[in-house]
Amino acid sequence: MSDNAENVKAPKESLFSKKNKKLITEPLGDNNPITIQVLGICSALAITVQVEQAFWMSVSVIFVMIFGNLIISLLRNLIPSRVRIIVQLVVVASLVIIVNELLQAFVPDVSEKLSVFVGLIITNCIIMGRFEAFAMSNKPFPSILDAIGNALGYAWILIVVALVREVFGSGKIWGYEIFGSNIPDEATGKMTGLYELGYVNNNMMILPPMALIVVGVIIWVQRSRNKELVEEH
Amino acid sequence: MESTLDIFVKAIFSENMIFAYFLGMCSYLAVSKTVKTGVGLGAAVIFVLGITVPINYLLENYVLKEGALEWLNEAYGKGGEKTIDLSFLSFIMFIAVIASMVQLVEMLVEKFAPALYGALGIFLPLIAVNCSILGGALFMQDRQYSTILDATAFGIGSGIGWFLAIVAIAAIREKIRYSNVPPALRGLGITFIITGLMGIAFMSFMGIKYGGDKKEKAEVVKTSQVINDQIQE
Numbered sequence: 001m002s003d004n005a006e007n008v009k010a011p012k013e014s015l016f017s018k019k020n021k022k023l024i025t026e027p028l029g030d031n032n033p034i035t036i037q038v039l040g041i042c043s044a045l046a047i048t049v050q051v052e053q054a055f056w057m058s059v060s061v062i063f064v065m066i067f068g069n070l071i072i073s074l075l076r077n078l079i080p081s082r083v084r085i086i087v088q089l090v091v092v093a094s095l096v097i098i099v100n101e102l103l104q105a106f107v108p109d110v111s112e113k114l115s116v117f118v119g120l121i122i123t124n125c126i127i128m129g130r131f132e133a134f135a136m137s138n139k140p141f142p143s144i145l146d147a148i149g150n151a152l153g154y155a156w157i158l159i160v161v162a163l164v165r166e167v168f169g170s171g172k173i174w175g176y177e178i179f180g181s182n183i184p185d186e187a188t189g190k191m192t193g194l195y196e197l198g199y200v201n202n203n204m205m206i207l208p209p210m211a212l213i214v215v216g217v218i219i220w221v222q223r224s225r226n227k228e229l230v231e232e233h
Numbered sequence: 234m235e236s237t238l239d240i241f242v243k244a245i246f247s248e249n250m251i252f253a254y255f256l257g258m259c260s261y262l263a264v265s266k267t268v269k270t271g272v273g274l275g276a277a278v279i280f281v282l283g284i285t286v287p288i289n290y291l292l293e294n295y296v297l298k299e300g301a302l303e304w305l306n307e308a309y310g311k312g313g314e315k316t317i318d319l320s321f322l323s324f325i326m327f328i329a330v331i332a333s334m335v336q337l338v339e340m341l342v343e344k345f346a347p348a349l350y351g352a353l354g355i356f357l358p359l360i361a362v363n364c365s366i367l368g369g370a371l372f373m374q375d376r377q378y379s380t381i382l383d384a385t386a387f388g389i390g391s392g393i394g395w396f397l398a399i400v401a402i403a404a405i406r407e408k409i410r411y412s413n414v415p416p417a418l419r420g421l422g423i424t425f426i427i428t429g430l431m432g433i434a435f436m437s438f439m440g441i442k443y444g445g446d447k448k449e450k451a452e453v454v455k456t457s458q459v460i461n462d463q464i465q466e
Contacts, residue, residue, distance in 0.1 A: 038421060041258040085361060086332050093325040101321060116371035119324050123364040125259035208253055209432030216418070216425035223417035231420030 023145040027153035030226060033126045034157045035219045040126030045161070045211035047117050051174045054162035056110045057117065058155035060099045062148070064121055065130065068092055069147035072135040079136075088131045089122065096121050126154055161214045169205030171195075237386045240378070244390030246438035250365045251398035252431060257365030261399055262424060264356070271403030272396075277356045279392030282369050285334050286388025289327050289370040290381050297323050327370040335361040365395050402428060 033039045040061075047053045071091050072079075079087050100118045103111040111118065121127070130150055135143045166172055171179040171194075180193015182201065190196060204210055223229045235243075250256045257278070264274045295301055299318035300311025308314045339357045343350045360366060369391050378384045405427055414423050 035421070038262050039259060041255065041262070045255040045258070085358075086329075089328050089332055089361070090325065093328050097321060097324050100324070116368065116375055119327075119371045120256070120364050120368055122324060122328055123362050123367045125362065125364075128362050207433070207436060208255065209429040209436070211255070212425045212429035212432065216422050216429065219422040219425065220415075220418050223422065227416075230416050 020142060020145050023142060024149035024152070027146075027149040028156065029153075030229065032153045032157065032222075033129070033150050034154055034215065035222055036229065037126075037129065039129045040124050040154055041215075045215065046208060047114055048158060048162040048165055048211050048214075049169070049206055050113075050166050050172075051159060051162045053110060053113055054158045055174075056103065056107060057114060058151070058158050060096075060103065060118060061121060061124065061126075061154060062151040063099055064092060064095045065127055065147040065151040066144055067095055068127055069130060069135045069143040070140055072131045073138060073140045073143035076136050076138075084136070085128075088128060092122050092127055126150060157215070157218065160218065161211055164214050165205045165210060168202045169210075171201050235383075237380075237383050240383050241386040241390040242441070244387050245394040245397070246435065247441060248391075249394040249398060249435055249438075250368065250391050251395060251428070252435040254368065256368035257363045257395060260359055260363050261395075261402070262421070264359075265399055265403040265406055265424070268400060268403045268407060270356075271399045273352050274356045274359070275392075275396030275399045276352070277360055278363065278365060278395050279389060281331075281335060281338065281357075281360050281366055282388040282392035282395075283385065284338065284388075285331050285366060286369050286373050286391075287381055287385045288330055288334065290373055290378065290384035292326055292330060293323065293374050297326060323374060327374075328367060331366050331370070332361045365391065398431070401431065405431075 027033055031037065034041060047057050068088075068091055072088060075087070075091075096119065099121070100111070103114070103118060130146060134146045138146070163173065166174075167178070171177060171182065177193075179199060180191065180195050182191050182195040184191055193199075247253070251258070251261060260274060265271050293301070295304065297319045299320060300309065300313065300316050301319075302317050303310030303313070309317045335357060339350075342357070369388055372391075373384050373387060376387075378387060402424065406424060409423065409427075418426070
């Protein structure tokens with residue numbers, strides 16, 4: 001029985017047809033959720049001070065998006081359109097509760113630093129946006145690919161911003177000092193590495209507004225390379 | 234202790250939703266093309282934050298928090314025999330309250346204040362997924378305000394802060410149309426960078442001394458006394 005059912009359901013196009021590949025690659029570049037669609041900035045930028053936080057945030061969003069898109073896509077014919085926002089919110093909220101409990105269990109210090117921003121994944125526009133624009137009208141498999149693509153597109157921006165801010169703001173990557181230590185050694189009273197030569201961390205980078213400016217610069221670079229994306233004011 | 238006024242002023246300026254936490258950025262970027270729509274959305278945010286934060290405060294303190302169900306039966310209270318901690322449900326409860334309140338407010342406003350509905354109308358449904366509303370509820374939970382008055386002051390204050398931010402950026406965006414912005418930065422890019430610069434300006438409000446700072450002063454006096462005592466000894 002089950003064999004027959006699988007045969008009937010067999011997809012007509014191959015699993016990784018051109019169309020499906022495009023679902024993953026497009027959001028990474030020319031249709032990036034953050035820089036082009038302007039979605040999901042809300043809860044993203046505040047946690048880009050360190051790469052570690054940005055990484056865990058990205059992992060959480062990837063998890064929530066894949067399962068959320070899958071569930072909504074499976075339910076798409078059952079949800080009355082009048083109450084769809086509430087249904088979507090409930091699905092995301094339950095997934096986020098799972099993520100939050102997992103983070104608290106396995107990476108408690110990161111979970112503490114992310115504080116309310118894990119909860120804010122619920123109202124992350126990127127997730128609601130993909131539910132509305134894609135999962136509500138597509139089959140489960142393409143929906144999963146779309147979720148992976150968009151979540152990765154979100155993740156790379158987040159991690160690049162965090163990298164820039166952590167390297168220039170505190171001279172570290174993932175908590176490891178890369179330019180040497182700027183705290184004077186107790187024995188010699190000297191700082192090590194670049195700091196000894198007079199290098200100073202740019203504390204401005206740690207402040208929240210710089211996240212916006214870094215994203216602004218990424219948008220600038222991306223749009224100068226591809227003139228089609230340029231807006232008319 | 235912080236007074237209610239401190240909380241209110243802090244929420245507007247130094248802990249501004251947009252410039253310090255980037256909450257509600259999606260609608261902030263999408264609806265800030267003209268001042269008129271900016272004012273409409275901003276007013277709706279003040280309104281909804283002012284209503285949902287106190288409701289969620291009651292929910293948090295009488296249902297969700299550890300031992301909050303004490304009013305039902307003493308055994309459920311903190312330290313009781315059957316302590317109940319429902320705080321893992323807070324995300325789903327908060328978002329349900331917000332979504333239903335928004336719906337309710339929309340219907341009430343339509344019935345009793347058609348003029349206001351005309352002004353806010355299209356923005357109200359958008360607000361359910363505005364991160365600043367859920368953010369308000371989660372920050373309220375995180376900071377544990379002592380009275381409902383404080384929580385309301387925080388809600389309305391954050392709303393006003395959001396209103397100020399969106400009106401200011403909308404005014405700047407209206408004017409920037411006449412300037413010669415590099416093509417690749419037009420639209421989104423320059424908005425990000427301007428928001429960043431406004432955020433830097435808003436950071437100057439962090440220097441305001443609030444009533445709550447008195448405690449730190451007292452501690453400073455204490456340490457100096459200790460030093461004096463040591464010298465005398």
